[in-house]
Amino acid sequence: MKKIIAILSLMFLIAVPAMAQETAHDETVDVKGIIFGHLKDSYHWHIITIGEKEISLHLPVILYSKVTGWHFFSSRELEHTGSYEDFHITNDGAHAGKLVETLPDGTELKPLDLSLTKIALAVIINSLLLCVIVMCTARWYRRHSATDPAPGGFVGLMEYVIAMIVDDVIKPSVGKDYKRYTPLLLTIFFFILLSNIMGLIPIFPAGANVTGNIAITLSLALVTFFTVNVFGNREYWKEILWPDVPIFLKAPIPLLPFIEIVGIFTKPFALTVRLFANITAGHAIILSLTCVIFITAKMGPFIGTPMTVLSVFFMIFMNFLELLVAYIQAYVFTMLSAVFIGLSRPEEHHEPDGAKANAKANVDNSLTT
């Protein structure tokens, strides 16, 4: 370990002054551009720049405009000018970085953007990877019986994680018919975990900021939202619309029902923002630390070298921290989803008033006698 650190440090000591000279001619480092360029979605997937040559994956752009209908073209068309036909990428406003259409009368219109963007492609790659991983694991189980010795290696790891999530998160949070929700919650957990980890690997086909994109986290939260509210039982809706509280809190002005209904929507909102903010922050910090190298390198080798070493150590630390965060956020999202599902299926309350209890007792008596 000590040897590796020594070699790394040496590499940077040699490399940084050289890089410093190279970048010294360039204009100032666009930290904001680098960070937001990574955090945000884009129409192409930049893989690497070798010298002057940029290697990137051009993805298909699919647009539906209310005025001019469907448009398909490659993002290669946008490479130099940032515009194609009537479409161009705006730099400001709510849709910065997105394609907008300039109508003949000069107004700008945001079309329905169904482009296979970097994030969308990353989602597909992650989904395929997730399927491959889980199906490979499942294949082992299809070929073995319960009396065989427990699996080792990767299958054993998967089983350990699955068993842990099921036993520690899903079973206690959801309650009695947890088995119905186990596959869904496991899918959510592994999708988030895999996307988080893939986001930390900097090379193609990983490296896209999937779970740091609010559309993705919103989609995941929507899945939870629909699961909670579609499969919620009568008791759940009763607790929302007619909760068990003093009558003045709900009768003339539906105060508590109002709060409860707001709560239905704040739950997925909290899920959305929590995952998005955590992953975005992590990526932003790591990228900032990377940028430190290039900023200080301009200040000459005497400042640049120690700052580079420091920055690399911080980056290693942050990467480990982000690995932890990747797991924790997947865990928390799954746990909260499980808790919300559990809350949507409360058990029937025991009626406190004596009349019903007596009636039930009478029925029981008549049944037994």
Next chain:
Amino acid sequence: MDLLIPEVGTIIWMLIAAGIVFFILVKWGFPIITRMVDERNEYIDKSLDAAKKANERLAGIQNECDELLKETRAEKARILKEATDRRDEIIAEAENRAKESGEKLIADAREQIRLEKEEALRSLRRQVAELSVQVAERVVLKELSTDEDQLLLIDRMIDDVKTEK
């Protein structure tokens, strides 16, 4: 700010991808794994239960063995004690018999001795009597040379007899 605005297209892509992944994993992925894990847990529970029962049985057998051993020891002790008693009895009986037969022998010997003594006394008396008769004969033959003497002697003798009576 635009970072915080979800793009509808991305949501649609995500929901399609997630839907397909969910379908595949629910149909062929996770249930197989979770079912197997449950089955294995059950199997482990069962095995543990069986092991526990086997252990209990083993403990029972051990107990039985101990019991048996204890019983055997008691039996051994009892038999030994019995044997000792019997031996003592036999010895005592033998002693008694020996004593009895010894006494009987001694008694017989005494009787014999007594009888022989009597016999000897009798024969001695007889011999003494014969001797005294012979002596008396000789004395009488010599003394009673006269009739007077003879008569006198007879008288005296008669007196003697009379006084004796």
